[in-house]
Amino acid sequence: EAGVTQFPSHSVIEKGQTVTLRCDPISGHDNLYWYRRVMGKEIKFLLHFVKESKQDESGMPNNRFLAERTGGTYSTLKVQPAELEDSGVYFCASSQADRGEQYFGPGTRLTVT
Amino acid sequence: GQQLNQSPQSMFIQEGEDVSMNCTSSSIFNTWLWYKQDPGEGPVLLIALYKAGELTSNGRLTAQFGITRKDSFLNISASIPSDVGIYFCAGHLVFGNEKLTFGTGTRLTIIP
Numbered sequence: 001e002a003g004v005t006q007f008p009s010h011s012v013i014e015k016g017q018t019v020t021l022r023c024d025p026i027s028g029h030d031n032l033y034w035y036r037r038v039m040g041k042e043i044k045f046l047l048h049f050v051k052e053s054k055q056d057e058s059g060m061p062n063n064r065f066l067a068e069r070t071g072g073t074y075s076t077l078k079v080q081p082a083e084l085e086d087s088g089v090y091f092c093a094s095s096q097a098d099r100g101e102q103y104f105g106p107g108t109r110l111t112v113t
Numbered sequence: 114g115q116q117l118n119q120s121p122q123s124m125f126i127q128e129g130e131d132v133s134m135n136c137t138s139s140s141i142f143n144t145w146l147w148y149k150q151d152p153g154e155g156p157v158l159l160i161a162l163y164k165a166g167e168l169t170s171n172g173r174l175t176a177q178f179g180i181t182r183k184d185s186f187l188n189i190s191a192s193i194p195s196d197v198g199i200y201f202c203a204g205h206l207v208f209g210n211e212k213l214t215f216g217t218g219t220r221l222t223i224i225p
Contacts, residue, residue, distance in 0.1 A: 004155070031211060042117070043156070043201065045212040056212055091155055100144045100163065100205060102213060104155035 002026065004105035006092050012111045018080040021108045023092030025074070031055075031095040032075050033102060034067060038088035046090075049075060050097075061086075082112045116140055119202055119216030126192055127224050134219040135186040136202035144205045145178050145185040146213065151198045159200075160187070189221075197223050 005024045013019050025032045034046040046065070047057040051072035060067070064083070069075040079086055089109050093102040119136045126132060136145070144163050148156035160171050162178035162185060169176055175188045185204070189196055202216040 006155075033212070035213075035215075042217045043203075043213075043215040045214070048211050056210065059212065093155075095211070100211075101146065101158055101161050102211075103158060104148070106153070106155045 004092055004094050004103055006090075006105040006108050008108060009106065010109045010111075012113065013082055014113055015084055016081045018078065019082055019110060021077045021079075021090055021092075021110070023075045023077070023105060025092070025094030026103055028096070029094035029103075030072070030097045031102075032069060033093040033095075034075070034077055035091040035093065035104075036088050037091065037107075038085075043091065046077075079110070082110075084112050086110060087112045116206070116214055117202060117204070117216040119219055121219060122217070123220040123222065125222045125224055128192060128194060130192050132189040132192055132196070132221060133186060134200060134202075135184060136204075136216045137184040138204075139183065140206055141182045142185075142204035142206060142214075143182075143208045145176070146203045147174075147176050147185070147187045148201045148203060149198050150201065150218075156201055192221075192223060194223055197221055 007022045032049040037043045045059040048055045049069045066078045089107040091107045093104045095102045147159045150156045160176040165182045166180050167178040173190045199218045201218045203213040
């Protein structure tokens, strides 16, 4: 069974540019999550989808971040315009309905210069 | 603010030694999960705990859900080189809310 995949693995952009990250969850997992780890800090929750609906977006930093999950399959996270403090590793995770175990993708390392 | 205190921050051990790390919180957790992250990879789930007092093993790894529901520990017995990495505890603070709260991680290094 394929795990969670993320694209790209790395992205380097300039301040003010736009970046879109993609996550493909494990097939059949209704729950999809985005997390972020900035340098030296703990991994922090951004938001949670159940199928195509946003269940909890309390961790989204501000309105420069937009997450979508059209059709309830893959998800995208767009940062527009990017700021220096957005640099970090963005992880996607997925889980089956009513199961606590979340399975993480390899992450996208975003560097804003 | 930070709700999960993970210790130690780093460990330097020799191959074959046992390892112990823990997470504590002032808040009650409904689940505890332990993850390991290798460089360039995402966190990999090691053990999931769902009940206070639960003790679960996965090979050389053993983890327990503290009886107060405010702490958990992870032990690794007879460490081997592939155990090197960063270990994270994580948990669900609120029943029914799926977001995970993470500890700051324990970096394990094995000295040759």
